[in-house]
Amino acid sequence: MPGPIEARLADLGVTLPDAPAPAANYVPFISAGDIVYVSGQVSMQDGELIxxxxxxxxxxxxxxxxxxxxxxxxxxxxxxACGGDLDRLVRVVKLTGFVNSTGDFTDQPKVINGASDLMVELLGDKGRHARSAVSAASLPMGVAVEIEGIFQVR
Known part of the structure; x- marks a missing residue:
């Protein structure tokens, strides 16, 4: 029987992808006590880069x-990082979003809202987080967005 977070994902009609493998010489996440630091995840859907x-x-x-x-x-x-048990997630602490954008583009926060809104829609108050949304002249492989995160787990 799925836990509450997995059940909420199903209610929303959302399926999590497999955890993407690193694209270079780094690890996808590091756990330090009850904090998980997740490396930047690039925009990808159905195995294709966005x-x-x-x-x-x-x-x-x-x-x-x-x-x-x-x-x-x-x-x-x-x-x-939680051994397959997403219900160990206590809260989203912080997201840092990078937006591949032109020098005169100023709506980075509206773009990163796509991630923030999902976290709150899925997790309620424990999905509310601190955040940065910044522009980048380019991102790896030409992706539109990259986001890294800090999470508290039990």
């Missing part, structure tokens, strides 16, 4: 969907 530049042909809505995809990968990493 590429694009906000302010140059990619809409804020598309960027928010890319951020939501990053959030799903973050949760997949948390699930892996």
């Amino acid at each position: 590429r694009g530049k906000l302010g140059d042909g990619m809409s804020v809505e598309d960027g928010a969907q890319a951020a939501r995809a990053c959030a799903l990968s973050l949760l997949a990493q948390v699930r892996a």
Whole structure:
């Protein structure tokens, strides 16, 4: 029987991807006591990278969907860090979002809301978090969004 978080995912019609493997010389997460630090997760859906530049042909809505995809990968990493038991998640502590955008694009917070909104929709108050949303001139492999996270677990 799935736990409350997995049941809520099912209610929302959301399936977590497998925890993505690192793309370079780093680990996908580090646990230190009851804190899990998850490396940046790039925008990917159904095994395909979500590429694009906000302010140059990619809409804020598309960027928010890319951020939501990053959030799903973050949760997949948390699930892996918790030995497959996502219900060990106590709260989302902080998200740092990087948006591949032009120099004059200023809606980075609206893009990263795609991840923040999912966390709150899924987890309620324990999904509310501190956050940064910043622009990047480019991101690895041309992805639209990359997000790293800090999570408290039990």
